[in-house]
Amino acid sequence: MEELLATHRKEQKDLQARITQKKKSATKKTRRGINQECDMLQRELSERHRGEIAELKGEPAPPVDGLEELDLNGSEEDRDQKDQTDGSQQPLSMDNSPDTSSATSDSSAPSPRPKKPNRQKARLARRAAEQAAQSAVAAEEAAKQTDHRGNEKEAMDGVFKRLGLKQVEINPDGHCLYSAIAYQLEMLGLGLKPDPKRIILEKPTQSRIDTVASPQHDGYRAVRAVTADFINEHQDDFVPFMEEPVDQYTRKIKLTAEWGGQLELLAIARAYGVEINVIQGDGRIEKIEGDTQEYDDEERSKRVIWLAYYRHTYGLGEHYNALMK
Structure with missing residues (x-):
């Protein structure tokens, strides 16, 4: 049993890394589809793990429940990202079809999108920090030099x-x-x-x-x-x-x-x-x-x-x- 659980933990860790990489590479247009794909992969792995544990114990395979293990091991950051993408906190239905009433509510009162960081300001701030560091180094070197x-x-x-x-x-x-x-x-x-x-x-x-x-x-x-x-x-x-x-x-x-x-x-x-x-x-x-x-x-x-x-x-x-x- 310990060997099987260790295998399950490794597979769960590998899957979590794949999910994280997929979500990082997602664009605004592909984010919803990737989130659904990641949920499906997590659900399939959880169902397989439960089946393997039941088989090892000699018990009948547990019924398939699409919501039981859904993204329980996902990071809080991933769940927040998914929630912001989907536009609501409600769980997915079994067939992953969108909630019509929720969509109607969202269209009438859209939730505010997170403000994008200003890249130009960030570049200017980095440049100013680099120049300040260079000036400090130059001043330190000048202080050590002979007058x-x-x-x-x-x-x-x-x-x-x-x-x-x-x-x-x-x-x-x-x-x-x-x-x-x-x-x-x-x-x-x-x-x-x-x-x-x-x-x-x-x-x-x-x-x-x-x-x-x-x-x-x-x-x-x-x-x-x-x-x-x-x-x-x-x-x-x-x-x-x-x-x-x-x-x-x-x-x-x-x-x-x-x-x-x-x-x-x-x-x-x-x-x-x-x-x-x-x-x-x-x-x-x-x-x-x-x-x-x-x-x-x-x-x-x-x-x-x-x-x-x-x-x-x-x-x-x-x-x-x-x-x-």
Whole structure:
């Protein structure tokens, strides 16, 4: 008997899983038919189980009663779903025919349908929750990261104060190195035209120098041209450090907004006969000397240019500002 009951429990569990799957896949049009089919399957299984138990006990088979075991093992959720679908709480008749009087009553006073969930609102809510979670993760990661910008500014300000330097903001447009140099050459009284003994200027370069309206705003055009001319005249000193032909390299310097770096600073220092001191973001000072031995001490002290080189403070990337005593 125990073995048979265990078999019955397994068959009942399997049938319940089938019924649940059928009801989940039902549409509005097929729900009534599927509910009736599920009721029939449950009734047939219950009748078979009663017959097998009676046969094992040697008793006569019990009479068929379509209502005795109908969906007794079904879940409350399934019964509620069926009740909402059928529109009434009354049991089915033996031949599963619809109750005419109930249908008439339902047509005169229809029961309210359950409100469907708003899928768009649900999607928006999920998206908002995901964005909030991502923002929280990003904020947590940001809190763990090093404040490069804050550290850089703190180090820079300390050096400025120690050396008595005042920062002059230069527009971060790709010309910042050349604009900072042009501004300081003018402020130091050195001018944008270098000593002819140091470099022979090409005619276009001389024209650029002569047409500068404001050293701080368009002086970079003159400094770029002088830098390119000096590299062209002293190619042996610069070509080993280039990754492209010298004519392409100097053309970018003269005609584009290509950023300047170490090679350009060296060419500027030598072309104008100045010493360039670059304050780094960690407080170090890099000195680039431009052969100023021909000048006396007083003149050399006037031919010193200061730059502040930032890596993290400005949104566009690396940037140079001018510094004045």
